[in-house]
Amino acid sequence: MLRDGKAITVSGITREFGPATAVDGISFEVDRGEFFGFLGPNGAGKTTLIRMLTTLLKPTSGQAIVSGFDVAEDPARVRKHIGVVPQAMTSDLDLTGRENMDIYGRFYGIRSGERKERIEYLLEMVGLAPRADDLVATYSGGMRRRLEIARVLVHKPALLFLDEPTIGLDPQSRRVVWELLKKLMQGDSITIFLTTHYMEEAELLCGRVAIIDAGKIIAMGSPAALKAGIPGNDIVTLKVGGLTDEIIGAMEKLPFVHKVSREEDSLAASVDNGAENLPQLIDVVRASGGAIVAASVHEQSLEDVFIHYTGKSIREEEARKVSFLIGAGMPQRLGR
Ligand SMILES: Nc1ncnc2c1ncn2[C@@H]1O[C@H](COP(=O)(O)OP(=O)(O)O)[C@@H](O)[C@H]1O
Numbered sequence: 285m286l287r288d289g290k291a292i293t294v295s296g297i298t299r300e301f302g303p304a305t306a307v308d309g310i311s312f313e314v315d316r317g318e319f320f321g322f323l324g325p326n327g328a329g330k331t332t333l334i335r336m337l338t339t340l341l342k343p344t345s346g347q348a349i350v351s352g353f354d355v356a357e358d359p360a361r362v363r364k365h366i367g368v369v370p371q372a373m374t375s376d377l378d379l380t381g382r383e384n385m386d387i388y389g390r391f392y393g394i395r396s397g398e399r400k401e402r403i404e405y406l407l408e409m410v411g412l413a414p415r416a417d418d419l420v421a422t423y424s425g426g427m428r429r430r431l432e433i434a435r436v437l438v439h440k441p442a443l444l445f446l447d448e449p450t451i452g453l454d455p456q457s458r459r460v461v462w463e464l465l466k467k468l469m470q471g472d473s474i475t476i477f478l479t480t481h482y483m484e485e486a487e488l489l490c491g492r493v494a495i496i497d498a499g500k501i502i503a504m505g506s507p508a509a510l511k512a513g514i515p516g517n518d519i520v521t522l523k524v525g526g527l528t529d530e531i532i533g534a535m536e537k538l539p540f541v542h543k544v545s546r547e548e549d550s551l552a553a554s555v556d557n558g559a560e561n562l563p564q565l566i567d568v569v570r571a572s573g574g575a576i577v578a579a580s581v582h583e584q585s586l587e588d589v590f591i592h593y594t595g596k597s598i599r600e601e602e603a604r605k606v607s608f609l610i611g612a613g614m615p616q617r618l619g620r
């Protein structure tokens with residue numbers, strides 16, 4: 285039934301909203317049993333893509349085959365084989381955890397005995413068995429997320445879609461969800477498709493990652509391959525008093541420096557070996573009249589891969605979005 289054993293085959297999928305193109309001609313394949321992630325900033329098109337793959341939104345053009353069926357031509361068949369955890373929490377606060385799961389199991393027509401057994405097993409698996417008969421209204425965000433993951437597993441989907449599963453969770457709850465997803469991958473041969481804007485989440489969980497920006501895939505591969513595909517190994521960040529273009533120019537001439545980018549009074553240099561190269565970088569700053577305010581070294585991450593291809597950071601994008609929202613909420617100037 286599955287074409288070439290692929291869980292997902294997408295070719296040139298596009299979605300327009302009026303004049304705006306949210307997803308712009310994306311193509312990729314996901315093998316059965318893969319943990320595949322889409323990493324990208326807010327507004328990159330992740331939710332639009334996942335909504336098309338899960339039959340909730342029609343593509344403007346292009347094609348997606350999910351679990352062997354075309355999402356546009358055979359949506360009901362696709363839905364039978366997938367589980368979807370949307371970005372917003374959808375469990376019913378006025379019901380208990382177990383009741384939430386039971387309604388879902390009935391919807392999929394699973395018979396009573398089997399349903400009870402499966403729900404018991406899943407509640408245990410996500411660590412909610414002791415709270416199963418409490419109202420969801422009394423759950424923490426992390427517990428609610430775990431319940432929603434357990435719930436979509438009731439009908440044993442071959443393919444699980446998760447849209448930003450840890451968004452808004454505190455670091456500890458996030459880690460619990462990560463452990464749960466890792467555990468899922470060890471069990472039955474399930475395929476997981478996840479979107480996230482947390483690079484550490486993609487790096488920790490995904491066997492393969494597509495980096496998405498402005499509706500397009502800009503790079504794709506295993507986290508290790510993506511990092512190996514950009515120059516340098518470490519990033520040295522220096523906060524410099526009196527930072528000038530001259531300092532940056534001098535630094536770019538050093539043989540072990542691959543790229544230097546500047547953000548206000550800080551610079552980030554991608555280098556061969558951070559710890560070894562740091563003293564010489566500091567010398568260059570001082571020789572050009574700059575003062576070191578702070579210095580740090582870190583290994584290149586998927587964040588640096590994103591910066592390499594787009595010239596901006598995922599985080600920066602977020603910050604800009606927030607300030608834009610604050611700006612939009614400001615009262616209009618009077619007396620025009
Ligand atoms: N229903 C819609 N109508 C108009 N524009 C939309 C709609 N849904 C998403 N968009 C736009 O499409 C782009 C991608 O959004 P989305 O897929 O939600 O991104 P992400 O999930 O990566 O944050 C954004 O610019 C967003 O404003």
Ligand SMILES: [Mg+2]
Nearest residue numbers: 330331371448
């Ligand atoms: Mg989204």
